[in-house]
Amino acid sequence: VDVQGKHALWDHIKAQQAQGKTFIISTNDMAEADYLCDRLLIIDRGTAVVTDTPENLKAALGRDIVTLRTTPIITDPLKLFAGLGVETADTPEPDLLRLELRHAEQIVGELVNRVAQAHQLESVRIARPTLDDVFLHHTGRALRE
Known part of the structure; x- marks a missing residue:
């Protein structure tokens, strides 16, 4: 179809x-x-x-997906975002960081502040879980x- x-x-x-x-x-x-x-x-x-x-x-999944595009690459995201509830972090592309965490909209400001200390943030996106x-x-x- x-x-x-x-x-x-x-x-x-x-x-x-x-x-x-x-x-x-x-x-x-x-x-x-x-x-x-x-x-x-x-x-x-x-x-x-x-x-x-x-x-x-x-x-029920309870996790949001936050993607950050930065320069330079964030090499230790779990350390950078310690205490913010980041459950997993991976880099699906060289300059793209994918984080899974709960209630992203409540802490996105702090995520951005921490990135801004040593990196240039090019984009940030919050996505809710999908049926996929x-x-x-x-x-x-x-x-x-």
């Missing part, structure tokens, strides 16, 4: 749902599931792993598997 056809189908399903109709949808497109489904069941290798609303599943993150978390699988 092309993009226009997909959205026409989604609109039709949403209109039918508004009239009280129920659909069982099987998809591996988490954006589609997030848009169309009131409840989700994630199945991995034939086993039901978790079920809930999309909102509850994303909220939920799937990967509950199945224990990585994107490369």
Whole structure:
């Protein structure tokens, strides 16, 4: 289905749902599931792993993703951000730092202040967990598997 056809189908399903109709949808497109489904069941290798609303599943992860693009590279992010609740830090690109933490909007100012002491901050972005993150978390699988 092309993009226009997909959205026409989604609109039709949403209109039918508004009239009280129920659909069982099987998809591996988490954006589609997030848009169309009131409840989700994630199945991995034939086993039901978790079920809930999309909102509850994303909220249960509790982590926000903060990406920082800096010059020079932050070589020891866990030390730089000690005490701020950073759970994980990785560098998916040479000048990009990806942090996982809870309640990022409450401490983003302090993150920026610490970076500014020795680095030039080119960009900062806060993202909430997606259903892709939920799937990967509950199945224990990585994107490369």
